[in-house]
Amino acid sequence: MNAVAVIGTGQTNHAKARPDVTQPELIREAVDAALVDAGLTADDIDAVVMSNMEMFEGRALPELWVAEGAYGTGKPVFKIATGGTSGTSACIAGFHQAGSGAFDTVLVVGFEKHSEGHTQTGMALVDPFWDRAVASGALGNFALSISQYMAERGVTEEHAAQVAVKARRNAANNPHAHLQMPDLTIDDVLKSRMLAEPLHLLDMCPQSDGAAAIVVASGDTARKRGPKAAWVHAAATRHDQPYLGDLDRRLITTRALRSAAASAYAQAGITDPLRDFDIAEIYEPASYAELAWYEALEFCDDGEARRLIDDGVTSMDGELPVNPSGGVLSTNPVGASGVIRVAEASLQLLGRAGDRQVAGAKTALATGYGVYAWSDVIVLRSEMP
């Protein structure tokens, strides 16, 4: 793949519900912001990649109905739907489109309007023979895996609650974030409603309405625009077994994420992730997942994630700030959430992340995570490859 860079980003202000706009109108807000940010008009866009989980809005072929919001009419348009990885996978598809020479400038836009559908129904439409017939949905799935993870890695509810608090405090610096809970405490998390033991309400991501877009350009175009861009140094995606009972895909093994990370780190020359990355935007749908990702992403050895959160290594003033945006725990329009990871990582490298800026960030990590079955890892730098 030739060099490509992110040259513009745009997001809505994510919220529990946006009853004031339709799906294409929501997308248009993020797309217009990204085009302005890139200094381009819709005519400069050669192709559009969309990401959305159509079952969450109960609407088939969302790209058919909403692409007009992304100025898609008359252009190549397709959609990617891989659960939580939809957005990062769409970004990777955009990187490949611009990096292959097929197109020069590509718009990637993800969205979800959870308020318009029934997400639990969408999540429940899993394997009909073995899993759906007994129990289904994201919560029980996580809770089962977490019970194994806690026992084998010595993680407690208090460790997870620290992650939940860190995310919501970071979100208070991000005007786009859905949940604004700057005063949240560990006690609040532990006392929040039990959803599926050991998962409390505040251990989980919210369901948000929102859209996010990035503009990806070929290296030549990005260079001509000026020196500032977020350059793609690596991208890797992996699929894994889908069944709940497949023991080698759980939080303790995280086979797909470890494999994607190994590939991306080799591409980008990352040898000591905790030191090499200046900032990380990782897809953590549950507090416990962030701890498991620390291990899978090689920030620490297995069993050491609790030390990272105890010692504040991943807080805003730590060695590697993780999710300055507040992460998925604070904002989760699923189809947009992966795009938000890449957009936030890019903003950090461009030095335009406002109150959530990590000073001098030069190397950033963005990840996606979808239904245990997909993992994406992306490495971005302010320097050209």
Add this chain to the structure above:
Amino acid sequence: MILEGTIRLPFSYAAGGIGTQFLIALRDEQRILGARCESCSTVTCPARPFCSQCHAAVTDLIEVGPAGNVVARTETPGKGVFGLIRLDGANTAILHRLVGPVDQWRRGARVSAVFAEERTAGINDIEGFVIEGDQP
């Protein structure tokens, strides 16, 4: 303006060759089958047509369980306790209900399947799992 409505989604999914044999053995014989990969010896249960490790097509069905170990568990308020159970002889786990007093459900517990009185060739022909030795 908000438009309200509900969509029905009827379905009729084929269980396939391996899946059908698994379901018929449950219904007619109260036996639980695993699919054993002839290439790498991995046994999936519920039985699946492709090996979870090496992707080979699998045709060899063997009996597993009905006893096994709880490898993961969660309690969902109002809905009961659910577990992942690795049946004796299988390499993958089965998702099912853990029946009986909540406080006995720990990881590693030895359990055994209880079959439903009325069986319809579905995974719920297993009513749930109880502590081994507690079968009715």
